[in-house]
Amino acid sequence: MADHYQALGVSREATPEEIKKAYRRLARELHPDVNPSEEAAERFKDVTHAYDVLSDPEQRQRYDSGGDQFGGAAGFGDIFETFFGGGGGFGGGQRGPRSRSERGDDAMIRVDVSLEEVVFGAQRDITINTAVLCGTCSGSCCQPGTAPVTCDVCGGQGQVQRQVRSLFGNVVTMHPCGSCSGYGTVIEHPCVECGGKGRVRERRTLPIDIPSGIDTGTRMQMRGGGEVGPAGGPNGDLFIEFRLTHHDTFSRDGNDLLCTVHASMTDAILGTQTTIQGLDGEVSLDLPAGTQSGDIITVRGRGIQGLQTTTRGDLKIAVQVETPTKLSNREKDLVRQLAALRKDGAPELGEFHQSFFGKIRDRFFRQG
The missing domain is CATH 2.60.260.20 (Urease metallochaperone UreE, N-terminal domain)
Known part of the structure; x- marks a missing residue:
């Protein structure tokens, strides 16, 4: 078999574009549909195989380094693909031209x-x-x-035949047309x-x-x-x-909304009614008398509407009672009078909590 470069009529320094142009020119001249002679058919096989090797950078490098030692025969990988489902031939690969249209990426x-x-x-x-x-x-x-115009090398089939010598004898395989890249049109x-x-x-x-x-x-x-x-x-x-994204006032626990309200000492003692601004409008808040810091007030159905449901979670409001730090003399006298009337005992140990906010968190998650 002739040297691949000689078969295409190009030099060893030929560019990929020069190799492609030479192949297209020879393929138009030697294609069986144009030239039915036996000599032309044999040359067409040699030219096609030469192009298949020289148009692939890796195969061309191996060939230039002394590879393709079977003189144009298929290597073991080609033989395996031919008999067990590779690039056409007996393997039953893709037949006919492939579509240019493909599904887009996600x-x-x-x-x-x-x-x-x-x-x-x-x-x-x-x-x-x-x-x-x-x-x-x-x-x-x-x-x-x-x-697009019909490829004049493969006649619109998108594939060309190639006969190669292998360890098993001559094998005819189908390969994508190098001129139209298998599309059948140019x-x-x-x-x-x-x-x-x-x-x-x-x-x-x-x-x-x-x-x-x-x-x-x-x-x-x-x-x-x-x-x-x-x-x-x-x-x-x-x-x-x-x-x-983060919200400065409200946080989320499943479909429940959590927030904290600051109450004065007198409102916590006596109780009060007020309104606060929720995410979906005003919320009526009833602060009962004797409210303690860390108490949770639950407002049903004012939380988040669940995914794929019409049911809403609850709004859970933690109360933080604020003790005044600056009192007038008159206010201090009134507090002393209240203390004397109540006769409360001295401070004593109670249940341990890491912090006020830890207490609130514990109560949030203990309540249903």
């Missing part, structure tokens, strides 16, 4: 949400940067007014806007529904919201991962 974006948005859910517009259909060629990959005038890809990158705005009850790490899938595929292929999916 995309993911992280969205910060506030506690207010989590209570009932919300609607929001988000901006993402993904691949979209090329507006110039509409996914055809060609300049407007042009279209784009002679690619779209300038997208470079022949059929898609471009663009920032686009999407409306999304933020479900109620989500938490940090919750993911939502939008089918078809991801990248458009090459050559106008179907879109992949968009995955949205939510992250709950």
